[in-house]
Amino acid sequence: MDQPVGQAGLLSAAATYHIYQDGGIGDSQPQNMPGTEWKSKNLNSFVWGLIRQDLPITNCRLANGQRIGIEEIRVGRSKLQVLVTFLTLGLWAPTRISWRCCRPPSLSGTLD
Amino acid sequence: MIHWDDRGAKSWNGVHVTHKTRVAELIDVDNVEPGGTLVGGFDMFRNAGRYLDEVIGKARDAGARILAIGSGWALSDINITDGWLINTKLLNGCYDIADKYFEAGYPAADRPCVVLAQGGMQIAELNAYLELISKVPRSIKAAGIGNGQTVAGAVSGNTHGSQINFGAMPDFVVGLHIATGRGRTLWIERASKPVLNQDFCDKIEADLIRDDAVFNAAVVSFGTFGIIAALAVETAPIFHLDFPAISDIPHDDLKTKLSGFAAADPDLYHYEFIFDPHARNPVAMEGAAKRVPFQPNTPTPVPRWIVRDRNGYAPGINILRVVGLLRFLPPRIPTRFQFKQYRRLALLNKVRGTPGQLYTSSIYYLEGYTESAFGVSVKDAPKMIDISSAVAREVRLPSIGQVRLVHRSRATLGFTQHEPKTAVFEFGMINDERFPEFERRMDAALRAEGIRYTLHWSKNSGISPAQLDYMYGAAKIASWKAARHTVFGGDATLMKMFESDAMVRAGLA
Numbered sequence: 001m002d003q004p005v006g007q008a009g010l011l012s013a014a015a016t017y018h019i020y021q022d023g024g025i026g027d028s029q030p031q032n033m034p035g036t037e038w039k040s041k042n043l044n045s046f047v048w049g050l051i052r053q054d055l056p057i058t059n060c061r062l063a064n065g066q067r068i069g070i071e072e073i074r075v076g077r078s079k080l081q082v083l084v085t086f087l088t089l090g091l092w093a094p095t096r097i098s099w100r101c102c103r104p105p106s107l108s109g110t111l112d
Numbered sequence: 113m114i115h116w117d118d119r120g121a122k123s124w125n126g127v128h129v130t131h132k133t134r135v136a137e138l139i140d141v142d143n144v145e146p147g148g149t150l151v152g153g154f155d156m157f158r159n160a161g162r163y164l165d166e167v168i169g170k171a172r173d174a175g176a177r178i179l180a181i182g183s184g185w186a187l188s189d190i191n192i193t194d195g196w197l198i199n200t201k202l203l204n205g206c207y208d209i210a211d212k213y214f215e216a217g218y219p220a221a222d223r224p225c226v227v228l229a230q231g232g233m234q235i236a237e238l239n240a241y242l243e244l245i246s247k248v249p250r251s252i253k254a255a256g257i258g259n260g261q262t263v264a265g266a267v268s269g270n271t272h273g274s275q276i277n278f279g280a281m282p283d284f285v286v287g288l289h290i291a292t293g294r295g296r297t298l299w300i301e302r303a304s305k306p307v308l309n310q311d312f313c314d315k316i317e318a319d320l321i322r323d324d325a326v327f328n329a330a331v332v333s334f335g336t337f338g339i340i341a342a343l344a345v346e347t348a349p350i351f352h353l354d355f356p357a358i359s360d361i362p363h364d365d366l367k368t369k370l371s372g373f374a375a376a377d378p379d380l381y382h383y384e385f386i387f388d389p390h391a392r393n394p395v396a397m398e399g400a401a402k403r404v405p406f407q408p409n410t411p412t413p414v415p416r417w418i419v420r421d422r423n424g425y426a427p428g429i430n431i432l433r434v435v436g437l438l439r440f441l442p443p444r445i446p447t448r449f450q451f452k453q454y455r456r457l458a459l460l461n462k463v464r465g466t467p468g469q470l471y472t473s474s475i476y477y478l479e480g481y482t483e484s485a486f487g488v489s490v491k492d493a494p495k496m497i498d499i500s501s502a503v504a505r506e507v508r509l510p511s512i513g514q515v516r517l518v519h520r521s522r523a524t525l526g527f528t529q530h531e532p533k534t535a536v537f538e539f540g541m542i543n544d545e546r547f548p549e550f551e552r553r554m555d556a557a558l559r560a561e562g563i564r565y566t567l568h569w570s571k572n573s574g575i576s577p578a579q580l581d582y583m584y585g586a587a588k589i590a591s592w593k594a595a596r597h598t599v600f601g602g603d604a605t606l607m608k609m610f611e612s613d614a615m616v617r618a619g620l621a
Contacts, residue, residue: 002122007129007479010433018426024236026244027412032474033234033260035201037124037138037181062202063113063140064148106237107143107152107205108245111213111228111315 002040004098005076014082020072021102034071035103036060042081045093060101074098114167115140126184126191127260129479130543135197136176139167142202143230152205154315160203160230161289161297161316161341168293168339168609171196177609180339182265183234185258186570187482190269190334190614198339200232201262206241208248209344213312224248225347226286226307231264231340238263239468242347249350249406253284255467257417260474264340269570270332272487272528272536273471274382274516276373280528282331283521287344289318290330290337292599293606297341300599302327307344316342321598325524329595332523334569336610336620337599352410353381353401353470355460363387363394367494373517373533379403384516386459388451389501389509390444397451399459406466413463417473432480436542439508446510450540454512482543484551485536485568487527490517492563493535499561500537503553507546514538524592525584527566538571548573555579577619593620 006013020032036059043053060068074097077085081094118138125132141163143156151159171178177195184191206229214223227250229238235252236259242250256271272280286307288300299318301307306322313320321327330337361369366385376383382401387394420426435446455461460470488496493515500513516536518528528534541547551573558565559582566583567575580589600606611621 003125006429007125007132010430013430016429018429025240026469027415033236034183035199035204036140037184037199059118062142062150063115063144064150066144066150103204103234103237104142104150104202106233106241107150107156108207108241109152110208110210111154111157111312112210 002038004038004040004074005078005096012078014077014079016074016076018072018074032072033103034100035068036101038098038100040096040098042094042096045095046091048090055097057099062104068104069102071100071102113142113144113146114163115142124197126186128187128481130187130482131189131192133192133194135193135195137196138199139196140199140202141167143205153207156205157228157230157289157316157342161291161318164198164291164339164341165293165295165297167196167198168291168606171609172293172605177611179335179610179612180231180264182262182268183260185261185265186269188570188572188614189574190569190612192614193612195609200264200339201234203230203232203341204234204237205230206233206238208246209308209312213308213315215306215309218307222346225250225349227345227347228342229263229345230342231262233263235259235261235263235266236468236472236474238345243350243466243468250347251350251467253278253346253348254281255471256281257471258473259468259471263343263345267343268332268334268340270521270523270526270528270568271570272516272518272568274384274518276376276380276383276517276533277378277519279519279521280526282523282526283519284346285331285343286346288327288330288340289316289342290339290599291341292338293609294601294603298599300327300330323598325591326595326598328522329524329592330599332521332526332569333596334612334615336612336615337596338610350406350466352404352406352464352466354404354464355382355399355401355470356462358455358459358461359398360395361385361398363396363497366396366398367497370490370493370535373490376533384514386451386454387497387501387513387515388447389504389511389513390447397455397459399461401460404464407464410464412469413465415472416460417458419457427478429479432478432542436480436544443505443508443510447512450510450512480543481540482547483538483540483571484547484573485538485571486554487530487534487536487566487568488563489530490533490535495561495563496535496537499557499563500539500554503550503557504539506553507550509539509541509546509550511539511541514540524588524595527568529566530564536568538568574614575618580618580620589620
């Protein structure tokens with residue numbers, strides 16, 4: 001499932017945050033300009049953050065491996081994830097992370 | 113190259129989350145050569161065509177349907193498939209074209225205004241290239257209010273804007289580079305307006321089709337004629353639009369004004385009005401802009417449609433689902449609120465800027481939101497105000513009506529093709545059962561009045577064959593199908609692969 005948290009319906013998210021790039025050349029590119037579709041992963045943190053689960057992102061690359069960066073991120077918790085965190089007093093704190101990659105710089109010039 | 117690194121079925125939805133699906137594959141295509149080099153120029157356009165043709169061939173081998181995504185901007189299900197979904201957003205190059213590649217008859221003075229944009233380029237990127245990056249500043253001739261769509265998606269779905277003396281986004285396209293899976297790509301132009309020559313086609317390894325009927329069908333074809341690799345776009349020397357203060361106009365005066373719009377002021381570029389179907393004292397807001405000379409050093413206008421406050425607070429993704437629960441409220445209350453907020457946040461008001469600076473709406477993630485949009489002749493617009501208001505009141509629809517006037521399109525299934533101008537009536541609403549009910553009642557009411565209408569391809573709850581016939585007539589539908597047959601060379605398997613459910617349901621298969 002590559003859906004960000006909250007897209008499954010009204011009761012599917014307890015909290016969501018959205019981080020994105022803004023502005024651009026001449027301030028004519030407000031809000032985001034993603035180059036790929038959403039990918040998502042559930043991450044876990046244990047023992048109040050003493051053990052964390054990292055998320056190395058490897059898909060934000062062109063076919064030759066060149067990195068193109070992350071355009072936007074969604075962070076959120078489903079109601080189940082909040083309940084787990086509450087019941088374990090924070091010993092286990094899962095979160096869902098979703099991201100989309102940037103577009104590569106636009107190639108331009110004259111066809112000659 | 114084609115990215116094969118994340119294989120398998122996965123869930124997918126467009127940016128507005130109006131429809132959800134599970135696609136068999138989600139595949140990225142970019143401008144990297146097999147050797148690993150990111151290439152530009154003719155190599156880039158030629159390779160992109162090859163890669164897209166190759167991926168279509170792979171889908172054929174797998175027995176899968178295939179569809180290019182664009183930005184996933186459409187609110188209708190024209191971008192929904194259970195087959196292979198091709199992400200073209202990484203194909204975002206844009207080039208000017210040297211004189212020697214133009215047909216001799218194409219006016220020399222217009223040649224510096226033609227660019228070749230890859231299909232995955234975002235409208236915001238195209239604006240930045242034309243207005244800010246290139247040596248010769250230019251502007252696109254037509255723009256919708258948003259800039260998040262890809263060029264191919266905006267054109268193919270007939271994004272309209274409000275260019276009263278020009279047309280909609282498909283009308284600035286003069287050439288299409290399309291991959292169909294036949295081993296060679298196609299370059300399609302109008303026979304009545306040849307633009308680029310055989311040398312150009314040889315450079316991108318495309319077979320040339322010069323045919324008005326084929327071009328007019330392919331330019332608004334919502335992904336069913338293959339995958340658009342690139343488009344030749346006619347632009348204009350950079351200009352400014354001057355929006356005076358929004359004015360208020362009583363409905364009676366507005367209706368009188370609309371009746372005379374056949375002879376619009378030639379300098380008028382943009383005209384729209386917003387009305388409240390539930391208002392007891394019917395007064396519309398009116399916005400208009402003239403095209404004026406570009407003035408360097410004019411401050412960039414503050415972007416509209418930004419709903420976050422200075423601390424970053426914005427409506428959450430499910431806020432409309434909560435609002436949808438407030439059915440006990442009389443619809444006139446939320447509609448009046450929308451009407452006021454639209455003036456404050458959305459309408460262009462006392463600003464001057466380029467199209468790229470002014471048309472910058474990229475609000476999405478307002479999930480659960482959808483729109484219904486009907487095109488009618490401006491001659492029928494006065495009646496349409498009354499009909500749509502009555503239907504909105506019947507179904508208790510808490511929505512303002514947004515109306516934009518557009519010059520008629522030549523696209524065969526362009527929904528902005530009404531004479532002498534098309535009035536596009538749009539109603540934003542929560543994506544619930546009132547959406548199809550609203551459109552069903554509108555269809556009945558418009559037929560009862562004998563008003564011919566068209567539904568926006570990207571903003572409808574579904575089109576039936578009977579509706580399609582009422583909208584376009586049998587001759588245009590047959591012409592569109594014949595053009596599709598030509599583009600695919602009559603290959604039934606390829607044609608089937610590009611049939612989406614929305615297209616089949618409409619009777620276009």
